[in-house]
Amino acid sequence: xxxxxxxxxxxxxxxxxxxxxxxxxxxxxxxxxxxxxxxxxxxxxxxxxxxxxxxxxxxxxxxxxxxxxxxxxxxxxxxxxxxxxxxxxxxxxxxxxxxxxxxxxxxxxxxxxxxxxxxxxxxxxxxxxxxxxxxxxxxxxxxxxxxxxxxxxxxxxxxxxxxxxxxxxxxxxxxxxxxxxxxxxxxxxxxxxxxxxxxxxxxxxxxxxxxxxxxxxxxxxxxxxxxxxxxxxxxxxxxxxxxxxxxxxxxxxxxxxxxxxxxxxxxxxxxxxxxxxxxxxxxxxxxxxxxxxxxxxxxxxxxxxxxxx
Amino acid sequence: xxxxxxxxxxxxxxxxxxxxxxxxxxxxxxxxxxxxxxxxxxxxxxxxxxxxxxxxxxxxxxxxxxxxxxxxxxxxxxxxxxxxxxxxxxxxxxxxxxxxxxxxxxxxxxxxxxxxxxxxxxxxxxxxxxxxxxxxxxxxxxxxxxxxxxxxxxxxxxxxxxxxxxxxxxxxxxxxxxxxxxxxxxxxxxxxxxxxxxxxxxxxxxxxxxxxxxxxxxxxxxxxxxxxxxxxxxxxxxxxxxxxxxxxx
Ligand SMILES: Cc1cc2nc3c(=O)[nH]c(=O)nc-3n(C[C@H](O)[C@H](O)[C@H](O)COP(=O)(O)OP(=O)(O)OC[C@H]3O[C@@H](n4cnc5c(N)ncnc54)[C@H](O)[C@@H]3O)c2cc1C
Ligand SMILES: Nc1ncnc2c1ncn2[C@@H]1O[C@H](COP(=O)(O)O)[C@@H](O)[C@H]1O
Numbered sequence: 402x403x404x405x406x407x408x409x410x411x412x413x414x415x416x417x418x419x420x421x422x423x424x425x426x427x428x429x430x431x432x433x434x435x436x437x438x439x440x441x442x443x444x445x446x447x448x449x450x451x452x453x454x455x456x457x458x459x460x461x462x463x464x465x466x467x468x469x470x471x472x473x474x475x476x477x478x479x480x481x482x483x484x485x486x487x488x489x490x491x492x493x494x495x496x497x498x499x500x501x502x503x504x505x506x507x508x509x510x511x512x513x514x515x516x517x518x519x520x521x522x523x524x525x526x527x528x529x530x531x532x533x534x535x536x537x538x539x540x541x542x543x544x545x546x547x548x549x550x551x552x553x554x555x556x557x558x559x560x561x562x563x564x565x566x567x568x569x570x571x572x573x574x575x576x577x578x579x580x581x582x583x584x585x586x587x588x589x590x591x592x593x594x595x596x597x598x599x600x601x602x603x604x605x606x607x608x609x610x611x612x613x614x615x616x617x618x619x620x621x622x623x624x625x626x627x628x629x630x631x632x633x634x635x636x637x638x639x640x641x642x643x644x645x646x647x648x649x650x651x652x653x654x655x656x657x658x659x660x661x662x663x664x665x666x667x668x669x670x671x672x673x674x675x676x677x678x679x680x681x682x683x684x685x686x687x688x689x690x691x692x693x694x695x696x697x698x699x700x701x702x703x704x705x706x707x708x709x710x
Numbered sequence: 711x712x713x714x715x716x717x718x719x720x721x722x723x724x725x726x727x728x729x730x731x732x733x734x735x736x737x738x739x740x741x742x743x744x745x746x747x748x749x750x751x752x753x754x755x756x757x758x759x760x761x762x763x764x765x766x767x768x769x770x771x772x773x774x775x776x777x778x779x780x781x782x783x784x785x786x787x788x789x790x791x792x793x794x795x796x797x798x799x800x801x802x803x804x805x806x807x808x809x810x811x812x813x814x815x816x817x818x819x820x821x822x823x824x825x826x827x828x829x830x831x832x833x834x835x836x837x838x839x840x841x842x843x844x845x846x847x848x849x850x851x852x853x854x855x856x857x858x859x860x861x862x863x864x865x866x867x868x869x870x871x872x873x874x875x876x877x878x879x880x881x882x883x884x885x886x887x888x889x890x891x892x893x894x895x896x897x898x899x900x901x902x903x904x905x906x907x908x909x910x911x912x913x914x915x916x917x918x919x920x921x922x923x924x925x926x927x928x929x930x931x932x933x934x935x936x937x938x939x940x941x942x943x944x945x946x947x948x949x950x951x952x953x954x955x956x957x958x959x
Contacts, residue, residue: 502843576848
């Protein structure tokens with residue numbers, strides 16, 4: 402048994418999801434190796450080498466890994482696959498993009514979005530927007546798995562001293578080229594690793610009105626999220642979307658403002674520790690998952706809340 | 711160019727899904743079924759590319775039971791030119807679906823395959839990427855914009871940090887995200903017309919691909935229930951509870 406985790410990072414730092422994925426790997430019986438593919442990404446390798454539970458870090462540094470295109474990551478991971486029984490990546494847009502390609506070429510049925518490890522071949526994963534939890538057993542000789550970050554507490558990022566080893570890069574695939582990125586820049590914590598999230602829905606009425614939530618978020622050191630309706634209406638960028646088909650979050654405190662609580666939204670946040678719902682409709686389904694519900698007009702109570710904090 | 715669109719029939723997004731009493735799966739008897747919402751977006755995008763003069767023919771493909779015919783007829787009413795039903799009464803896993811689609815692609819030779827980014831039943835988010843790898847093609851997953859010119863496609867992708875644009879040489883795979891377009895409704899005349907469009911059927915066994923399942927579902931359970939919450943009357947009470955009861959602020 403031996404596990405390979407593919408690190409998610411931005412060439413200077415590992416994303417939090419990498420440490421959640423290593424935590425899932427630790428529950429398997431094999432030792433954990435982490436692969437860092439990137440460009441000028443040595444600092445990422447050094448950071449991960451200190452993480453708890455990591456035996457070895459492999460580094461593949463090349464210009465064509467700068468943006469971690471799926472076609473190129475696929476080819477690289479395949480060069481290492483023979484040495485491992487389990488290949489894991491975070492169930493983020495990074496992991497979801499390339500890992501099924503690896504699985505297909507290994508002739509393995511990938512298991513997506515696991516939230517628990519029962520044994521080396523048996524895992525839990527939510528299906529139907531989290532309306533059901535399936536326990537599944539893989540009969541493939543290798544297991545290829547994406548890990549839902551909210552299912553596993555991140556490993557400690559200190560104390561470890563894994564060996565770092567450079568590996569040969571694979572040839573560039575040539576079928577896809579990176580053109581550009583428009584990334585949301587924010588001083589606030591990242592949505593998927595924030596301790597507190599303040600989310601707005603259609604009830605916010607406009608993008609300008611999100612300023613109220615940003616003020617609240619800044620008071621709480623929170624990230625700002627949104628429902629699909631708020632993103633579709635153009636109030637906030639796409640990467641704010643929480644839900645079945647957006648980001649899955651489980652902060653200590655989730656404050657849903659002007660969000661009705663459709664099943665697809667609940668799928669992304671109902672594992673939060675404490676949920677607060679603010680909605681003027683007392684029948685809104687969001688109140689069924691809320692620990693604290695406030696039936697009120699958000700335009701009245703959010704300024705009051707900002708005042709009180 | 712020819713576009714192939716892969717369509718899955720799933721439990722309708724508005725149905726409250728219920729776990730079966732014997733924990734073997736979810737209730738499907740007398741439950742409304744529809745085209746997977748991401749597949750609707752894929753059909754719409756293909757139709758728009760045809761309206762722009764980029765696409766010349768749209769072929770819709772579904773792998774599933776006889777009722778998938780209905781879903782394919784919907785795709786035909788929305789603007790697909792022909793449809794192929796690959797029939798099976800068994801659940802086919804994404805790897806199996808990708809293998810079947812590969813064999814269809816080899817026959818049809820499309821320049822683009824459009825798929826949904828995920829099916830809302832299994833939430834796998836795998837099939838498009840697997841098909842891309844099996845064919846050795848590039849992919850633009852989670853697309854919010856697709857442009858085709860000069861034998862290439864530029865795809866803007868919804869990623870966790872924002873948006874990313876990639877350029878792919880054709881043929882290529884595109885999987886759709888929610889913001890790619892807003893699907894139209896089929897008009898009555900188009901629904902009538904769709905009844906006369908060609909819909910070929912074949913048995914999965916005739917394709918000679920191995921679709922035997924690799925995953926056993928041991929049980930399907932309800933998610934853990936949350937404990938019942940309370941209503942608070944004021945902002946002051948809320949702040950007090952968050953500070954002193956939940957101790958989260
Ligand atoms: C395939 C598919 C995938 C989807 N994926 C997602 C997803 O990932 N994430 C997601 O969020 N949704 C998703 N959805 C959409 C989902 O079904 C809902 O449509 C969406 O979540 C609704 O957003 P909302 O709650 O902001 O809007 P609405 O349902 O319109 O609710 C607005 C709420 O605001 C309240 N309100 C209005 N004004 C005020 C006020 N002044 N004060 C207080 N309250 C007020 C109203 O009472 C109402 O409850 C998906 C849907 C489909 C079909
Ligand atoms: N049985 C099927 N028949 C046709 N297309 C499918 C089937 N299963 C999955 N797909 C396609 O693959 C996409 C992603 O599905 P999945 O990988 O299951 O999340 C869907 O939106 C469809 O476009």
